[in-house]
Every structure is written in C-alpha cells, then in structure tokens.
Amino acid sequence: MTLYAFFGALEQGFAYGLMVIGVYLTFRVLDFPDLTVDGSLPLGAAVSAVAITAGYSPLVAVFMACGAGFAAGMVTGILNTKFKILHLLASILTMIALYSINLRIMGRPNMALLGQETVVDWFTRFSGLLPQHASPVLFAIICFLAVGVLIWFLHTELGLAFLATGDNMQMITSQGVNTDSVIIFGVGLSNALVATSGALVAQNQGAADVNMGVGTIIAGLASVIIGETVFGDKTIGRALIAALLGSVLYRIAIALALGLKLGSFAITPSDLNLITAILVVFALVMPKMKRKFLAGRSK
Numbered sequence: 001m002t003l004y005a006f007f008g009a010l011e012q013g014f015a016y017g018l019m020v021i022g023v024y025l026t027f028r029v030l031d032f033p034d035l036t037v038d039g040s041l042p043l044g045a046a047v048s049a050v051a052i053t054a055g056y057s058p059l060v061a062v063f064m065a066c067g068a069g070f071a072a073g074m075v076t077g078i079l080n081t082k083f084k085i086l087h088l089l090a091s092i093l094t095m096i097a098l099y100s101i102n103l104r105i106m107g108r109p110n111m112a113l114l115g116q117e118t119v120v121d122w123f124t125r126f127s128g129l130l131p132q133h134a135s136p137v138l139f140a141i142i143c144f145l146a147v148g149v150l151i152w153f154l155h156t157e158l159g160l161a162f163l164a165t166g167d168n169m170q171m172i173t174s175q176g177v178n179t180d181s182v183i184i185f186g187v188g189l190s191n192a193l194v195a196t197s198g199a200l201v202a203q204n205q206g207a208a209d210v211n212m213g214v215g216t217i218i219a220g221l222a223s224v225i226i227g228e229t230v231f232g233d234k235t236i237g238r239a240l241i242a243a244l245l246g247s248v249l250y251r252i253a254i255a256l257a258l259g260l261k262l263g264s265f266a267i268t269p270s271d272l273n274l275i276t277a278i279l280v281v282f283a284l285v286m287p288k289m290k291r292k293f294l295a296g297r298s299k
Contacts, residue, residue, distance in 0.1 A: 002259075007132050009255040013248030014139035015201050016219065018146055020227075020247040021240060022193035023220030025150075028239065030166040030186045035091040036076045037194045037220060039098025040069045041213040044195030045202035046102045049111040052203070058119045062199045069195020070188040072098060077184030102210045110209040118203035135204055142200070143244050146193065151237045162186055163236070215273065222276050223247040225283040253279055 019041060026034040044065035051061035072094060079090035103109065124134040153159045164172040165182045173179055194216070202208040227246020233239035257267050257275045267275065 004132065005255050005259065006252070007136055009251040010136040010248060011132075011139065011204070013251035014136055014143050014244075015204055016197055016223075016251070017139065017143035017244045017247045018193045018200070019197035019216060020220050020223040020243050021143070021146060021150065022190040022197070023217065024224050024240065024243040025190040025193070026187060027221065028166075028224065028233075029154075029163060029236075030183065030190075032080075032166070032183065032187060033088050033091070034073075034076060034187055034190060035088065035217055036072060036094045036098070036187070036191055038213045038216045039095040039102070040072045040191040040194045041198035041201075041216045042102050042208065042210055043072055043098050043105075043213075044069050044198030045208035045212060046105045046111070046210070047195070048199035048202050049113055049208035050105055052113060052116050052118070053111065058117055058122065058203060061203075062119065062196060065199035066192045066196045069198075070192035072195070073188035073191030074184050076191070077180075077187040080187075081180035081183050099210065106208065106210065109211070110207055113203065113206045113208075118206075119200070120204050139200060139204075147237075147240045147244060150240055154236050215276075218273070218276055218280075219250065222280045222283070223250040225280055226250055226253075229283045229286055250276075250279065 019037065023034075023037060026032045047065040047068045048058075048061040051064050052058055056064070075097075076087075076091045076094045079085045079093060080087045083090075085093070120131075120135050120138060123138040124131050127134055127137065129137060154163060161172060161177045161182055162185075164175075165177070165179050165186070169179050172182075198208075198213070201212070223246040224243050225246070226249050227242035227244070228239065230249060231238065231242035231245055233242055254272065254275060257271075258269065260267055
C-alpha cells in the first residue's frame with residue numbers, strides 16, 4: 001500500500017469515525033438495532049450541502065446536519081417507544097422515509113460543492129498542512145473530542161441511566177427512570193453523530209449523494225467488532241476509543257484488499273461487501289480461536 005493510500009485510509013477512517021461511534025451507542029450501549037443510520041448519513045450530507053450552497057458557514061452547516069440527524073433518530077425512538085413498533089422495523093421505516101426526504105432536501109439525487117468553502121479548506125489554511133494531511137488530522141481531532149465528551153457524559157447521572165437502560169431496563173425502570181425518554185434521546189444522539197459524519201464526508205468529498213448511505217450500518221458494525229477484537233472493551237472509554245480505531249483499521253484493511261493482486265486476479269470496489277463480510281466473520285471468530293489456543297497451551 002502506498003503512503004498516499006494509507007493517508008486516504010486514515011482520512012476515511014476518521015471521517016466515518018463519528019458514524020461508528022453512533023453505531024456503537026445504539027448497538028452496544030442501548031442494545032437497540034438501528035438501521036436509521038443508512039438514511040441519516042446522507043441526510044447530514046444533504047443538509048450540509050444545501051446549507052453551504054445557500055450561503056451558510058460550513059461550520060453552521062455541520063451543526064444543522066447534526067440537528068437534522070438528531071430529529072431523525074428521535075422519530076425512530078418515538079415509533080418504537082410510543083407507538084410500540086419493533087425497534088428494527090421502526091428504524092427501517094425511518095430509513096425508507098429519509099430517502100425521499102433527502103431527495104426533497106437537495107431537489108436532485110446529488111449536489112456538488114465545487115468552488116464552495118468547507119471546514120477542510122479552513123483547517124488546511126489555518127494549519128499550513130498539505131491537503132492530504134490536513135483532513136485526516138482535522139477529522140481525528142473532531143473524533144477524539146467527541147469521544148472525550150461522550151466519556152464525560154456517560155459518567156454523569158443521565159449517562160449512567162443511558163448505560164443502565166441498555167444493560168437492564170427492568171432494573172432502571174424500578175429506580176424511577178423514564179426509559180422511553182432515554183431511548184429517544186439515545187437514538188437521537190447516535191444519529192446526530194452519524195449525520196455529522198455525513199456532513200464531514202460530503203464537505204471532504206465535495207459532493208452529497210442520496211445513495212452514499214448504502215451499506216453504512218455494515219461498515220459501522222464491522223468497525224465496532226474489529227475495534228473490540230483488537231483493542232478490547234473492558235471500560236466504556238476503552239470501548240469508545242476501540243470503536244474509533246476500529247473504523248481506521250477497517251478502512252486500512254479495505255485499502256490493502258483493493259491493492260491486492262494475485263496474478264491476473266484483482267479485487268475491485270464491487271467486492272467491498274464481500275470483503276466486509278469476511279472481515280466481520282474473521283473478527284468474530286478470532287476471539288474464540290484465541291481462547292481455544294490459550295486453553296490448549298495451559299493443559
């Protein structure tokens with residue numbers, strides 16, 4: 001893998017890092033399988049692109065995308081808690097609706113940001129770094145700041161209720177906590193992070209596309225599982241950092257796979273879903289194989 005490809009993988013890993021953290025919050029912390037992310041990532045991109053082309057500041061556009069994602073997540077949470085729709089079905093319904101909403105927001109399937117100022121341009125000028133170095137650094141700073149805030153939040157009273165809701169809903173309900181409100185807020189927070197990631201990706205790539213969220217949940221889950229397998233998840237802080245670094249490892253693995261050539265055989269971008277499936281299976285099987293290996297050596 002070339003150095004250029006490595007920095008590209010770092011850029012993609014940290015750009016989608018907030019998305020992976022959002023997936024971690026719903027799947028691991030809340031125990032809420034949420035497919036809304038396939039729609040909220042392009043939602044963030046669409047809102048950001050439209051806001052920038054309308055003359056808003058790129059930073060304001062990111063916050064607008066964050067708010068839109070939070071609203072989308074709240075819809076899923078409300079469908080589940082108030083209307084008693086199964087969480088998986090509720091998230092699918094929201095995801096389907098978001099496809100049409102994203103088309104309505106942009107007024108077309110895609111929108112270019114060529115010639116528009118973005119947060120990446122601002123940081124490149126401010127830092128004096130080369131463009132290929134500036135964007136990974138910027139996205140890494142944003143991701144680690146988000147992880148730091150989340151670690152602090154999850155140690156507050158509301159954060160502990162958030163953790164307890166996913167761990168033992170009956171117990172936390174008996175303590176007087178309104179779990180419906182916690183779920184609505186938690187799914188909203190997750191999708192706010194996902195939409196923010198979508199806004200950053202759109203500003204970095206210079207375009208927003210209504211189909212850019214396809215496969216987001218698979219990439220997010222793969223990153224979370226790889227991160228937990230490699231770095232562990234004994235504490236909440238370690239688990240969040242592992243999820244973020246898992247996003248980077250996932251993108252590096254994809255870059256390595258795309259550069260792999262065996263004679264006339266070469267992996268193409270159309271094989272990415274197959275590669276992702278193999279990576280997830282490998283990450284799930286490795287801990288069991290490791291335990292068997294260590295058990296065999298101890299005999």
